[in-house]
Amino acid sequence: DVKVTQSSRYLVKRTGEKVFLECVQDMDHENMFWYRQDPGLGLRLIYFSYDVKMKEKGDIPEGYSVSREKKERFSLILESASTNQTSMYLCASSRARGAGQPQHFGDGTRLSIL
Amino acid sequence: EDQVTQSPEALRLQEGESSSLNCSYTVSGLRGLFWYRQDPGKGPEFLFTLYSAGEEKEKERLKATLTKKESFLHITAPKPEDSATYLCAVQAPPGNTDKLIFGTGTRLQVFP
Numbered sequence: 001d002v003k004v005t006q007s008s009r010y011l012v013k014r015t016g017e018k019v020f021l022e023c024v025q026d027m028d029h030e031n032m033f034w035y036r037q038d039p040g041l042g043l044r045l046i047y048f049s050y051d052v053k054m055k056e057k058g059d060i061p062e063g064y065s066v067s068r069e070k071k072e073r074f075s076l077i078l079e080s081a082s083t084n085q086t087s088m089y090l091c092a093s094s095r096a097r098g099a100g101q102p103q104h105f106g107d108g109t110r111l112s113i114l
Numbered sequence: 115e116d117q118v119t120q121s122p123e124a125l126r127l128q129e130g131e132s133s134s135l136n137c138s139y140t141v142s143g144l145r146g147l148f149w150y151r152q153d154p155g156k157g158p159e160f161l162f163t164l165y166s167a168g169e170e171k172e173k174e175r176l177k178a179t180l181t182k183k184e185s186f187l188h189i190t191a192p193k194p195e196d197s198a199t200y201l202c203a204v205q206a207p208p209g210n211t212d213k214l215i216f217g218t219g220t221r222l223q224v225f226p
Contacts, residue, residue: 004157031212042218043158043201050212058213090157097212099145099205100165105157 003027004106006091012112019078021109023091031094032074033103034058034066036087043090049074050097081113116141120202120217127224130191135220137202138184146205147185148214149178151198158201192224 007022025032033048035058045058047066055066063085067075074093078085088110092103121136139147146165150158162171164180171178175196177188187200199221203214 033213040218043203043214043216045213048213092157094212100163101146101205101212102148102160102163103214104160105150107155107157110155 004091004093004104006089006106006109008109009107010110010112012114013078013081014114015081015083017078017081019081019111019113021076021078021089021091021111023074023076023106024072025074025093025104026072027093027095027104028071029093029104030071030096031101031103032068033092033094034064034074034076035090035092036060037090037108038087046076083113085111086113087111116204116206116215118202118204118215118217120200120220122220123218124221125223127189127192127222129193129224129226132188132190132192134189135187135200135222136184137187137217139202139204140183141204141207141215143207144204145207147180148203148205149176149185149187150201150203152201152219153198189222192222194224194226197222197224 003026034046035043049068065077090108092105094101094103118139149161152158162178167182199219201219203216206213
């Protein structure tokens with residue numbers, strides 16, 4: 001089974017802090033994704049990556065950056081955390097590019113910015 | 115604009131009472147439609163991929179079907195452990211992205 005592991009289940013940070021969310025997958029997947037999930041808005045794509053050191057903006061990249069130094073690891077960075085970034089953050093991976101490739105998700109990090 | 119709409123937002127069923135969840139979509143060139151189950155406090159768990167109209171997939175009490183405009187997730191004789199939020203997503207048209215466009219989900223509660 002695919003295993004996507006997010007480093008923290010719950011995180012509390014202060015406004016203005018730099019926040020790092022880590023994600024690791026163990027199935028040698030090419031693609032990795034970061035989403036945030038908010039009530040009534042569903043899952044929204046922040047950033048994604050098709051390869052090491054490669055990144056692409058999703059639908060809501062403002063205030064975020066990412067890093068992919070190794071194939072199995074994809075980090076989401078909040079450069080200067082703000083209260084409107086309080087949310088559930090979900091990492092996902094998929095095997096390769098192409099039609100019909102399902103994404104497999106971690107259990108999420110619930111981030112609160114005070 | 116590519117869009118996914120799920121209905122109803124919430125559904126309460128008695129154990130054994132079969133029903134269907136709807137996912138309607140507008141996308142220029144469907145490359146895949148996905149169903150996920152999400153339990154509270156967990157990430158979405160992949161259930162099915164459907165590619166073309168007329169296709170059906172089954173898993174235990176769940177059956178997913180696909181037409182040109184919508185997909186249904188049929189739940190036969192549900193049990194309390196089927197309670198969860200069910201998410202539908204479509205894969206973006208060809209290009210340089212494999213992103214999924216998600217609906218907001220149907221929250222299912224099954225009572226004994």
